[in-house]
Amino acid sequence: MSAESPRASRLPLYAGLALAGVGLAHFTSPTxxxxxxxxxxxxxxxxxxxxxxxxxxxxxLGLVSRRTRKFALAGGIGYLAYLGANAARVNSAR
Incomplete structure (x- = not known):
């Protein structure tokens, strides 16, 4: 049995759904x-x-499932590093 509270166990689910929703918004409202x-x-x-x-x-969507959550977190760290590196590269060229 997990010592995790039901509310805490739902946090990754809600965060994953929110992130997926923002991701989909890139297609519906790209501006x-x-x-x-x-x-x-x-x-x-x-x-x-x-x-x-x-x-x-x-x-x-990777955050939603407990089975893929660690991969999604690792991917998220890599994604943030990639975005940050590109932003730094562009700003240093100015």
Missing amino acids: LFDSMTRQAFPRETRKHVYIDGGVETALG
């Missing part, structure tokens, strides 16, 4: 994400909005 994405990807920004949406949807 909302253009200015933020442009900071890391100034060229072909819209293409990267869609790519980011796909990645965030996949990571969010």
Whole structure:
């Protein structure tokens, strides 16, 4: 039996669904994400909005299942490092 409270055990589920929802919003309302994405990807920004949406949807769905949660967390860390490195590269070139 787990010592985890029911509320705590649902947190990854809700966080995953929220992240997947934000990921899907990249496809339904891409203009909302253009200015933020442009900071890391100034060229072909819209293409990267869609790519980011796909990645965030996949990571969010990965958080929903206990079996894939560790992989989704590792992927999320890699994804944040990738975005941060691109933003730093673009800003250092200015």
